[in-house]
Amino acid sequence: MQPVFVTGGAGYIGSHICKALRRQSYLPVTLDNLSQGHAALVRWGPLEQGDVRDTAWLRDMLRRYAPGAVIHCAGLISVSESTSNPALYYSHNVGGTLSLLDAMVAEGTKPLIFSSSCAVHGQPETVPVREDAPCRPLSPYGRSKWIAEQAIADYAAAYGISYANLRYFNAAGADPDGETGEMHQPETHAVPLAVEAAIRNTPFMLFGTDYPTPDGTAMRDYVHVSDLATAHVMTVQYLQSGGASCTLNIGSGQGTSVRQLIDAVAGIAGRKLTVQEKARRPGDPAMLVADPALARATLGFSPAISDIRSIAKTAWQWYAALDGHALPEGARAHEMHRSHYTAT
Numbered sequence: 001m002q003p004v005f006v007t008g009g010a011g012y013i014g015s016h017i018c019k020a021l022r023r024q025s026y027l028p029v030t031l032d033n034l035s036q037g038h039a040a041l042v043r044w045g046p047l048e049q050g051d052v053r054d055t056a057w058l059r060d061m062l063r064r065y066a067p068g069a070v071i072h073c074a075g076l077i078s079v080s081e082s083t084s085n086p087a088l089y090y091s092h093n094v095g096g097t098l099s100l101l102d103a104m105v106a107e108g109t110k111p112l113i114f115s116s117s118c119a120v121h122g123q124p125e126t127v128p129v130r131e132d133a134p135c136r137p138l139s140p141y142g143r144s145k146w147i148a149e150q151a152i153a154d155y156a157a158a159y160g161i162s163y164a165n166l167r168y169f170n171a172a173g174a175d176p177d178g179e180t181g182e183m184h185q186p187e188t189h190a191v192p193l194a195v196e197a198a199i200r201n202t203p204f205m206l207f208g209t210d211y212p213t214p215d216g217t218a219m220r221d222y223v224h225v226s227d228l229a230t231a232h233v234m235t236v237q238y239l240q241s242g243g244a245s246c247t248l249n250i251g252s253g254q255g256t257s258v259r260q261l262i263d264a265v266a267g268i269a270g271r272k273l274t275v276q277e278k279a280r281r282p283g284d285p286a287m288l289v290a291d292p293a294l295a296r297a298t299l300g301f302s303p304a305i306s307d308i309r310s311i312a313k314t315a316w317q318w319y320a321a322l323d324g325h326a327l328p329e330g331a332r333a334h335e336m337h338r339s340h341y342t343a344t
């Protein structure tokens with residue numbers, strides 16, 4: 001099995017990537033400091049505990065495993081925390097990426113796949129958002145991703161690293177087999193918050209009901225985390241077979257409103273959610289939806305289970321299992337569409 005490094009492999013997205021890599025006979029090696037991640041989610045290859053800002057440690061790891069590619073998911077993810085503590089975000093997200101690039105240059109390793117974000121765009125002028133839309137991030141988090149992307153392109157030009165910056169839209173859902181899922185502390189993402197509200201019978205906060213969208217609530221592009229993971233395996237294969245460096249949106253191309261998300265979760269849960277309507281949050285765009293055409297043309301990637309129902313159902317199964325609840329009988333009537341779950 002060819003080793004592939006997954007920094008942040010003990011986290012939500014990284015653990016799904018590890019599973020997808022293993023299915024395609026790669027050996028995913030997780031490099032994680034476990035500051036946010038969980039050793040229990042590292043199930044498909046070895047865990048090496050360390051900090052990506054430690055270049056000497058990374059070089060040692062690169063020499064030891066000689067990976068065929070590096071997937072860089074390690075980083076901090078809270079937009080609001082990045083505003084109150086930007087130093088932390090520049091240190092982990094920019095410093096960590098520079099440290100990894102230095103180690104890869106020193107050891108002659110390539111290619112690199114970077115977990116970027118649609119947050120690099122800030123308020124998009126046009127929707128769906130294309131990769132060449134202006135990048136004007138609104139938070140230190142978004143800026144840290146944008147700076148890292150540019151550093152990767154500069155290192156690539158100077159030192160010959162091939163790379164793919166993958167700009168995720170809203171990763172959501174959980175492994176359909178229930179082997180890994182989202183465990184953020186604190187949780188800030190809408191899908192797990194809605195599922196938690198349904199399971200615990202607590203209120204779900206809906207921010208903004210007067211957006212210029214069909215039902216007045218903000219629309220986002222949810223991409224199932226297993227589809228996202230598949231896109232990474234396809235990107236490894238693409239770059240390893242000589243594909244050109246690129247920046248790609250990874251999204252479903254479908255907008256889902258917060259109310260549609262609430263309805264999907266309520267449908268799975270078999271009960272209505274208690275919703276508390278609040279004012280818009282500053283900086284939240286009305287609509288953030290990917291134009292996924294470039295990823296389709298470049299990788300042949302199109303999501304298989306990114307419909308909101310499959311997302312809500314897999315998220316529900318994961319949280320219900322964590323919480324010790326069984327899936328309600330009613331949910332089984334709507335079996336999830338999984339036939340296209342493949343990396344090809």
Ligand SMILES: NC(=O)c1ccc[n+]([C@@H]2O[C@H](COP(=O)([O-])OP(=O)(O)OC[C@H]3O[C@@H](n4cnc5c(N)ncnc54)[C@H](O)[C@@H]3O)[C@@H](O)[C@H]2O)c1
Binds near residue numbers: 013033038050171
């Ligand atoms: N979740 C989303 O919807 C989303 C959207 C766009 C981009 N992203 C990006 O995807 C990546 C993964 O996100 P996630 O949701 O899985 O987050 P996560 O917090 O679950 O995983 C991040 C992992 O990185 C590790 N980590 C953080 N700093 C580290 C360091 N300095 N050294 C080593 N390990 C470190 C953490 O312990 C954790 O296991 C992040 O870079 C995030 O910015 C996520």
